[in-house]
Amino acid sequence: MKIYLSAFVSGLIFAIGLGISGMMSPQKVQGFLDLAGRWDPSLALVMGGGLAVTFVTYPLIFKRKAPILSDHFALPGQAKIDPKLIGGAAIFGSGWAISGLCPGPALANLGSFNPGVWAFVGMMLLGFVIYPRLSQIGTPRSLPGVETPAQKQERCEEECVVD
Amino acid sequence: MVIENFTPLPALIGGGLIGSAAALLMLFNGKIAGISGITKGILGECPTPQERFWRIAFTLGLVLGGAAMVYALPAATALSLKLNPAQMALGGLLVGVGTAMGNGCTSGHGICGLARRSQRSLGSVITFMGVGFVVMFVMSHLIGVARF
Numbered sequence: 494m495k496i497y498l499s500a501f502v503s504g505l506i507f508a509i510g511l512g513i514s515g516m517m518s519p520q521k522v523q524g525f526l527d528l529a530g531r532w533d534p535s536l537a538l539v540m541g542g543g544l545a546v547t548f549v550t551y552p553l554i555f556k557r558k559a560p561i562l563s564d565h566f567a568l569p570g571q572a573k574i575d576p577k578l579i580g581g582a583a584i585f586g587s588g589w590a591i592s593g594l595c596p597g598p599a600l601a602n603l604g605s606f607n608p609g610v611w612a613f614v615g616m617m618l619l620g621f622v623i624y625p626r627l628s629q630i631g632t633p634r635s636l637p638g639v640e641t642p643a644q645k646q647e648r649c650e651e652e653c654v655v656d
Numbered sequence: 657m658v659i660e661n662f663t664p665l666p667a668l669i670g671g672g673l674i675g676s677a678a679a680l681l682m683l684f685n686g687k688i689a690g691i692s693g694i695t696k697g698i699l700g701e702c703p704t705p706q707e708r709f710w711r712i713a714f715t716l717g718l719v720l721g722g723a724a725m726v727y728a729l730p731a732a733t734a735l736s737l738k739l740n741p742a743q744m745a746l747g748g749l750l751v752g753v754g755t756a757m758g759n760g761c762t763s764g765h766g767i768c769g770l771a772r773r774s775q776r777s778l779g780s781v782i783t784f785m786g787v788g789f790v791v792m793f794v795m796s797h798l799i800g801v802a803r804f
Contacts, residue, residue, distance in 0.1 A: 497709055497710055497713040498713070499684035499685055500681065500685055500687075500713040500714040500717070501713040501714065501716060502680065502717060503677045503678075503681040503684075503685075503714060504677070504715060504718040504719075505677075505717035505718070505721040506673055506674075506676060506677035506680065506717075506721070507673075507674055507689065507691075507717070507721070507763075508720075508721025508722040509721050509724075509725060510670045510672070510673030510674035510675075510677060511722065511725070512670070512721075512722065512724075512726075513666050513669055513670035513673060513725075513729070513732075514667050514669070514671055514674065515663055515666055515667060515670065515732050517722065517726075518731075518734065518737070519734055519737060520737060520803065523792060523804055524660070524803070526788045526791075526792035527792045528657065528789055528793070529657070529796075530658075530796055531658050531659075531661070532657050532658065532659050533659070533661045534662055534664075535663050535664070536667070538667035538668050538671060539668075539670055539671035539674070540671060540766055540767070541668070541671060542667065542669070542670070542671025542672045542674075542675065543672065543767040544671075544767055544770055544771060545671075546671075546679055547675045547678050547679055547768060547770075548770070550675075550682075550683075550771075551679070551682060554679065554682050554683050557683075559686065560682065560683060561683060562684045562685055563684075563685055565686060566682070567686055567687055569688075569774075569776075571774060571775065572776060573775070573776070574775060574776055574779040577757055577758065578758050578759065578776055578779060579758070579779060579780075579783050581753075581754045581755065581758020581759065582758040582765075582779070582780040582781075582784040582787070583787045584750050584753055584757065584758070585750065585751055585754030585758055585761060585784050586783060586784035586787030586788040587750055587788070587791045588746070588747040588748065588749070588750025588751035589747070590787075590788040590789075590791035590795065591746055591747040591750065591795070592739075592743065592744050592746075592747025592751070593747075593803075593804055594734075595691075595751060595762045595763075596691040596692045596755060596761050596763075600691065600695065600722065601718055601719065601721065602722055602726070602733055602734045603719050603722065603723070604722055604723025604724075604726045605723075605726045605734050607735065607737065607739060608741050609739025609740065609741050609743075610739065612741040612742075612744045612745040612748060613744040613747055613751070614748060616745045616747075616748030617749070617751050617752035618695070618699065618752060619748075620749045620751065620752015620753040620754075620755075620756060621695065621699055621752050621755075622699055623753070624752070624753050624756035
């Protein structure tokens, strides 16, 4: 029960931070990305402020053997940069500029009931769901629908653990 | 370059709160506060019930906290902006596919990944910011799509 409460409180504080920082406004995000226009540098300070806190606290937290409410830290391995990472980031960056939203501010803005925000979130969720299917196009599947437990474990780890 | 609408103090304070939220989630739950990964995990078939529930709890906090901010600071949110739904839908699809493919977004790679000194996260942040600058330039200065 406690892990759900701490996750809820973390989400709540995250949203308050997004609101105070101005990042729930697509206008401010586009203002940051428009270097050649009327430029609004605020986003750089939001990332800087957030990163300052995590950059200092993470190493302190990792000195513990385990988190307070769990038996291990769920961290992605330090794999090398690959074309998938860069390609995905490039696609994300273009959508970010077009809409002025990334996933956090989009979800936090659902309560505005702005139709544009709901269109964004609906299509973002669709994107999450269709990506695994898109990425399989062209790769032959030996036995469609049949997976050994080990294969499933491997696929799940790849799909569920995030950087 | 003309600097406009710069709000340094709220940006730093808000950013600090976002970082604190990420630190709390790591300290208590041992999880990365990556919004795209958390939301994607709710929809996936893989997580155990517990894995799914903490993600739902986090997302609920984000949505409800966000709704409170819409009423507390309406001008700082999307409340009264005229957003073209087709443009937003296209942006949303690209953000969904791109973050699924690149394993993370502004929060997971930016706020958390860089703090873990992850080389992959640095590559991701440089790429999505760089592409964001270029696409924004093309939109507002070459093809004339107005900013919101």
